Structures are given as structure tokens and as C-alpha cells.
Amino acid sequence: MTTTVGRFISFEGTEGVGKTTAIEGLCQRLQAAGIDYVRTREPGGSPFAERLRAILLDPATDINDDTELLLLFAARADHLQQVILPALQRGAWVICDRFTDSTIAYQGYGRADGDQRVLAKIDSLIAQFISPLPELTLWLDLPVLEGMARAGKRSKADRFEQQATAFFTRVHHGFSMLAMQHPERIERIDANGSSDEVGGRIWQTVQARFNLG
Numbered sequence: 570m571t572t573t574v575g576r577f578i579s580f581e582g583t584e585g586v587g588k589t590t591a592i593e594g595l596c597q598r599l600q601a602a603g604i605d606y607v608r609t610r611e612p613g614g615s616p617f618a619e620r621l622r623a624i625l626l627d628p629a630t631d632i633n634d635d636t637e638l639l640l641l642f643a644a645r646a647d648h649l650q651q652v653i654l655p656a657l658q659r660g661a662w663v664i665c666d667r668f669t670d671s672t673i674a675y676q677g678y679g680r681a682d683g684d685q686r687v688l689a690k691i692d693s694l695i696a697q698f699i700s701p702l703p704e705l706t707l708w709l710d711l712p713v714l715e716g717m718a719r720a721g722k723r724s725k726a727d728r729f730e731q732q733a734t735a736f737f738t739r740v741h742h743g744f745s746m747l748a749m750q751h752p753e754r755i756e757r758i759d760a761n762g763s764s765d766e767v768g769g770r771i772w773q774t775v776q777a778r779f780n781l782g
């Protein structure tokens with residue numbers, strides 16, 4: 570077990586729920602509170618993992634589900650070693666846009682429809698290669714179509730965004746299953762409303778969890 574002193578927070582949710590916007594708001598509040606933090610994301614976050622991200626998101630990439638899963642974990646292992654662990658060890662907070670729950674939701678439920686063999690493969694990769702896990706995960710919950718409408722206002726779709734609505738409905742189900750299974754870690758945040766309202770809910774949750782004044 571690796572010893573760390575910083576706080577590790579991940580943000581999760583289906584496409585376009587407002588993670589990037591919410592993370593921006595949280596980081597501003599952490600800065601105002603004088604808390605040292607590192608903002609990062611998955612897939613990506615380290616130079617090598619960002620190269621894998623480009624491949625994973627490229628619509629021209631033609632790979633099978635196992636290859637996709639292993640690339641995600643290769644990216645995550647590098648990101649953890651190069652960025653997350655050093656930050657936590659020096660006492661900084663790590664704010665990460667997506668982490669292992671995205672793999673369970675997207676690859677385990679979106680791709681594999683909750684197939685127990687695939688979920689077991691993912692659990693085994695987590696157990697072997699990924700430590701620590703986030704202490705707090707903020708799941709931004711919004712109806713799938715509303716998130717897609719928010720995301721759809723931007724540029725052209727990446728390889729995941731090109732999936733059909735049914736895929737994202739399964740992903741959403743995956744996140745709700747995870748929230749039920751890990752109530753001690755995963756907080757559901759209602760992502761309806763303005764970004765100020767959502768940001769306020771997130772800050773309240775973070776303050777309460779980490780006893781911030």
C-alpha cells in the first residue's frame with residue numbers, strides 16, 4: 570500500500586454532464602482556500618497517457634474491446650505513477666476528470682452490458698495495478714439526452730461520442746450501480762441547473778467530506 574497525504578477526488582458522469590465546468594469551479598475554490606492541487610484527467614494526464622488518449626478518442630482507431638480496455642489501463646498506470654502519486658505524496662490534492670469508475674461504466678456496461686466476466690476483468694486490473702483509488706468521487710447525474718445536448722453544441726464527435734444513445738443509457742446505469750455499491754465513496758450530485766448551482770452543491774459536499782471551514 571502506497572502512503573499518501575493529499576486528497577484524491579474524481580469526477581464522473583456521462584457525456585457533457587458538466588465535469589470540466591464543475592472542476593474549473595472547484596479548483597477556483599481550492600485556490601481561494603489556499604489548497605495546493607493538481608488538476609488532471611483520464612484518459613490522459615501524463616505525456617504518454619495523452620498520446621494514448623489521442624489514439625483512444627480518434628474515430629479512425631479500429632480496435633476491439635480488450636485492446637481498448639488494456640490501452641485505458643496502460644494510460645492509467647502511467648498517469649498514476651507520473652502525476653497522481655507524486656502529487657499526493659507531496660500533500661497536494663488531485664482533482665481528476667474521470668478514473669476507474671469510467672472504465673466500469675463505459676467498458677463494463679456501455680460496451681459489455683454488465684457482463685460479469687468483463688466486470689471481473691476490470692476489477693482484477695484495478696486490484697493489480699491501481700492504488701490508491703479516489704477517496705471521494707463526485708458523480709454528476711444528468712439525463713443522458715440532456716448531457717448529449719450540452720456536449721453536442723461543441724465540435725465534431727470523438728470515437729466515444731459517436732456511440733448510439735443506448736450505449737450511454739447503459740453507461741448511466743453503470744454509474745448508478747457503482748453509486749449503490751460504493752455509497753461511502755461516491756456522492757451523487759444533481760447536475761441539473763446552472764453551473765453556479767451545481768458548483769455550490771459540489772463545494773458543500775467537498776467541505777463536508779474534508780471538514781473545510
Ligand code: T5A
Binds near residue numbers: 587589668673
Ligand atoms: N472513457 C474514459 C472511457 O470509455 N473509459 C475510461 O476509462 C475513461 C477514463 C473522454 C471519453 O473517454 C471515455 C469517456 C469519454 O467518452 P472526456 O474527455 O471526459 O472523456 O469526455 P466527456 O465526458 O465527453 O467530456 P465533456 O468535455 O464532453 O463533458 P463534461 O466535461 O462533462 O462537460 P463540460 O463541462 O465540458 O460541459 C459541456 C457543455 O455544457 C455546458 C458547458 O459550457 C459546455 O458547453 N455546461 C452547462 N450548461 C448548462 N448548465 C450547466 N450546469 C452546465 N455545465 C456545463
